[in-house]
Amino acid sequence: MLNQKSVMKKRKSSTATFVSGVWPLVQCVVVVGLLSAIALMSGCDDPHDHQDNPHARPQEGGRIVPRPDVPQDPKALSTIIIVPPLLNCANSVTVKGFVPGALVRIYSDGTKIAEKVGNDPEGETFQVSSPLATGKNITATQEFDGVESLPSVQEPVQDVNEVYPAGIPKPNFPFLYLYNCGIATYVNNLPPGGDLRVFEQASITDPKNLVGSVNGVAEGQSIGIHPSFKTDHLVSAESQICTDVATSDIQKVMPEPASLPDPTADPIYEAATFVACHSLVNGAKVTIERSGTTIAVFGAPASHVRVLGVTVSAGDVLDITQELCGVKSNTTHVTVQPCSALPPPVLIGPRAGDVVAQLSNVVAGSRVRIYSGTEEIADGGGSTIMYTRPLIDHETLIVIQSFGACISSGYQVVVGSGLQDPGVAGPCGRVKSWEYGHGGDPDRRTTDVSSYFSSPGFCVNVPMNAVPLHAVVRYPEGPGPFPLVIIVHGNHHANDPSYRGYDYLLEQLASQCMIGVSVEEDFLNLCDQNNVAGEMDARGIVLLRHLQLWREWNRTPGHPFYSKVDMNSVGLSGHSRGGEAIVVAALLNKTLHINTDPPVGPTSHNFDFGIKSLYAIAPVDGQFDHGAITLTNADYYVMHGSHDGDVYDFGGQRLYNRAYPVTNTTNHFKGFVFVHGANHGQWNTGWGTCCENTVGPSPLISAADQQQIGKTYMSAFFLAGLKGWKPYRHFLSGEASFASVPPGVTRITQYQDPEKIFVNHYQEDYDPTTGSLMGVENWRTGSFPNYLVYSFSDDDRPHFLWGETRGLIAGWNEERSMITMALKNGGGVDFKYLAMHVGQTHEDPTDLNTPGVDKDFSVQLEFEEGAGPEVAVSSYGTLSYPLITYYKMKSVQQTIRIPFEDLRISPQVKTADVRAIKIKFNRQSRGNIALDEVQFSN
Known part of the structure; x- marks a missing residue:
């Protein structure tokens, strides 16, 4: 986690914003939303008996069932959610999660400041009677059918200067053209x-x-x-x-388009009052009619709009048109479907202790209810609603949605095992193909990277001032908008089309309702043994030039991808040198522009894309000419193989360690998976093997297994990051398992949640008694032949560590040995886990660790009332001996996440009540481990 420059290495072949607005022209409420077309996911009838990690909970997914015959419970009305931040001087408050049509009340320290019927539970903004004041606490309730919910969680009003210390941000017209006649x-x-x-x-x-x-x-x-x-x-x-x-x-302002696309709409069901329209031109006048009678007229504030109109009946035909400067689209006819066609929502991975439900497949304007047996535990609306109590592990939930008396079937899921498998075909199962920028493409574009790189390999016949923007695409059917993921290869022979090697990943992403793109950068690659160097920023710039194309297509009426791309949810993935290129692109997306490049035109730097998530596959590190990068602005995950004979130094671990230095706060998560038996090339279907004859004696896993692992992890990562489905982080952290992951493949994972507080991260100095949290005191008892804070950049003897951080080396040789971390407080916030990165070190010659034998020790918390339960680390993860290869040994630590409920002395205590963390080496008489980043975490 040290923010230090890494060693430069050159190798031959290292390769939901919610808004509402009303204006005189509009005869209805219009709410802008970024709506994904998500088909219903159904699970298996029987749970999987396969478990790829004995400490990871198998996930069964969910299934469609008849709706429960349970009477409605008025007391189950959900508390609603206030959308932060709340600022002093603010004249409004935005809330979500309420029942459509509920009476919403907003309070400031108990005094009512707003009262109005709420229509769109995805997020609606309510004017308040007087500006908010710093220090006040805002709450909200909803009332429906004469019953008022409990108040929401208090949200404090913050000072504007504290929230925006550098000043409030510049407003932006996000990825939209402004047109003549726009209203x-x-x-x-x-x-x-x-x-x-x-x-x-x-x-x-x-x-x-x-x-x-x-x-x-x-x-x-x-x-x-x-x-x-x-x-x-x-x-x-x-x-x-x-x-x-x-x-x-x-x-x-641009001239109006010569023609307008035909509007589209999501399926509309009996008794609904909302219409979700798509493919609208920004500023166009949109008209919705039923049987010749106008039911809504509004100015489209974006390409995807939710319209509140009148109640519709099965068989009604809605006619939707748009017009700009007299130019009209064709009329789209949408037939209202019967109640029997209304699908249930999908509840995403509920877990014990959850108080908020995340859902997909929620139809615009529906009421959502969740049941546990005969108990109703949620009644609200939208894709995020509150439970009336924390969830209990293993209980069975059923979720439904309704419009009036029209009620869907149910979606049933078991708490703790309800995630759908991300490694199999997803709900957007019909995948389509496209290719752009090839030699026969009449709209082929090129870009100039010569100011970044001008010395390609001798076999490259592409001029650097006109490199092609060429890629293959897989995308789902439907109006979108869909998250966009761009994948880039690394250094391979320039005449071998590396970009084709990720079709299997593109197919998987598209099936999960994302647009997958694999771009060509072969012109930046080597020729035979003639290595290429100094091209890393050019690799990143080419990615951003592709994003400029996608932004243009997304906002150009008439283009096949018009309005289909969520440019605020962009992910990048890169393999080998491409793995560092995506981090470079994220940096160049915001800064480090070349001042001589023009402000407009094909080499302009009008980037600032919504790059949220970066997935690196066996990346290099240190080849960017401006030095090592410390990532601060995106989720980050690394996938690397133990048998990588090319990028053998696990450069992604250094990138991971540097990301989000321990002194920084962040809203992003990070992690990595280290796959035993995986090599460098098999992540690409065209690369295969190259150098792995030197990495025995453990065998390589098959290309099919390696690629299946890649599909599952990448899909889960982008579902968590781009779609915001947080439960998939539990797979990325090693706590959940899926049947699609090949059995018998050891995987070591590290994971860092954005919500955490460090007890010891060992970055302050080299004194092992120094704590990271104020008031922490560290000491040891017993016999420790090794006990020191150590730089984890020792890639050889004595510990074979490959990271870019510091941690504790602890080697003991008697069972009464113990490390105590005494706390004055646990940070003042309640957390769900005690977490740490820990693992055996490789020893040559063998001393305290025995090759092939797992390590174990105990953890115990102390409170004012006494000691909590003593638990074995082996109950939460395996500390296996590092895999031995002939090429390079690596001591890689596993993140152990112990639920706080397993450690507490009573249900009433919080992590703030912890007075000591005790690590007891009482399960084995000797051992040597590397320990880092002891923390309370979510």
Whole structure:
């Protein structure tokens, strides 16, 4: 975890924003949402008896069942959720998770400041009677059928300057063109609760004219425009809260399109009141009719809009058209489906202790209820709702959704084992193929990377000022918008098309409702033994140029991918040199631009994409000319093989260690999986083997097994990061297992949750008595031949460590040996786990560890009331002896996550009540381990 520069190595072949807005033109409530078309996932009738890790809980998924015949319980009305942050001077509060049509009340320290019927549970913004004040606590309730819920969790009002110490952000028109005659648009990057104004001017020297305003906005806000936009006029947005004002970059209004795409809509069901429309042109006038009668007219503030209209009946036909400057689309006819067709929502991986439900397949505007047996434990709406109590392990839940008397079937899932397998075909099962930028593509684009790299291999005949933007694509059917994942290969022979080697990953991602793209960068690769060097920033820039293309296509009416891409949910994946290139791209996405590059045109740096997640496959580290990168702005995961004979130094572990230094706070998670028997090349179906004849005696796993592992981990990672489905992190951390992972393959995982507090991370100094949390005191008792804080960059004797962090080396030789970490407090916040990175070290010659024998020790917490249970680490993970290869030994630590409920002395105590952590070496008489990052975590 040290933020230090890594050694540069050159090798021959190292390869849900929720907003609402109302304006005079609109005859309905319009809410912008980024809606994924998610088909229902169904599980198996019988649980899998296969378990790839004895400490990982097998996941069974869920299945469709008849809806429960249980009377409705008015007391089960869910508490609603306040969307943070709340800022002083704010004129509004955004809430979600309520029953559509419920009466929502908002309170400041118990005084009511807002009361209004809520319509869209995905998120609705309510004006308050007086501006919020710093230090006040805001709560909210919902009332439905005469019953009022309990108050929400308190959300404190924060000072604007504390939330935005560098000033409030600039407003932004996110990835949208502004068109002539446009009567609406969408703006984000807003301080919640502030005010928004949109201005238009004929030229930069002309005065600005106010064409739209909203008081009390969400972070992203739809806004009506009057008079409408005019071609070539300049538009800017201005946000204000308190006295702080921020202005957007200027955007020029474009001429209206020559033709408009036909609108589309999600399936609409009997008794629904919402219509989810897609493929709308920003600013267009949209009309919805039923039997010749207009039921909604509005200005589309984006390409995907949720419209509240009248109640519909089965068999009704809705006619949807859009118009801009007299140019009309064709009419789309949507038939309302009967109640019998209404599917249930899918509850995503519920776990013991959860108080919030995450759901997919929720139909716009439906009411959602969740049952445990005959007990109703949630009643709300939208994709995030609160339970009325924490979940209990192994209980069976059934979730339904309804419109009035129209009720869906049920989706049944068992708490603790309800995740769908990410390594099999997902709910978007019909996958389509596309290729762009090939030699026969009439729209082929090139880009200039010569300012970054100008010395390709002798066999490359592509000029560096015109390299092709060429890729193959797999994508799901449906309107989207879908998250976008771009995969890039590493260094291989330039005449061998490496980009084709990830089709199996693209297919899997597309089946999981994401767009998968594999880009060609063969022109940056080697020729025979003639290595290429210094090209890493060019590799990253090419990725960003591809993202510029996708942004353009996504906002160009008439393009096949118009409005289908969620440019705020972008993932990058790279193999070998591509694994470092994705981190470079994430850096260049925000900074390190070359000043001589023009501000507009094909080499411009108008990047700032919503890159959320980075997945590195056996990456190199240290080949970027500007030095080692410390990642700070995306989720990060590494997949590496023990038998990697090319990038043998596990460079991804150094990237992992540097990401989010321990002194930084972050909203991102990180992790890695170290796969025994996997090599470098088999992650790509065209690379195979190269150097693994030197890495015995343990055998290579098969290419099929290696690629199946890759599919499952990559899919789970992007479901967790890009779709926000947090339960998949439990697989990435090693706590859950899936049948799709080949049995018998040892995998070592590390995982770091963004919600944590370190007790000891060993970065302060080399004194093992120094604690990381204020007031921590460390001491040892018993016999320790080895006991020191040590740099984990010792890639040879005595410990064979390959990271870029410091930790504790603890070697004991008698069973009464113990490490005590005394605490004055456990951080003041309640956490779910005690976690640590720990593992055996390889010894040559053997001393305290025995090859082939697992290590074990005990952990115990002490409280004021006394000692809690003593648990064995082996109950939560295996500390196996490092895999021996002839090439390079690696001592890799496993993250052990022990649920706090297994350690506490009574159900009432919290982690803040812990007074000591005791690591007792009382299960084996001798051993040597590397220990790091002892923490309380979620």
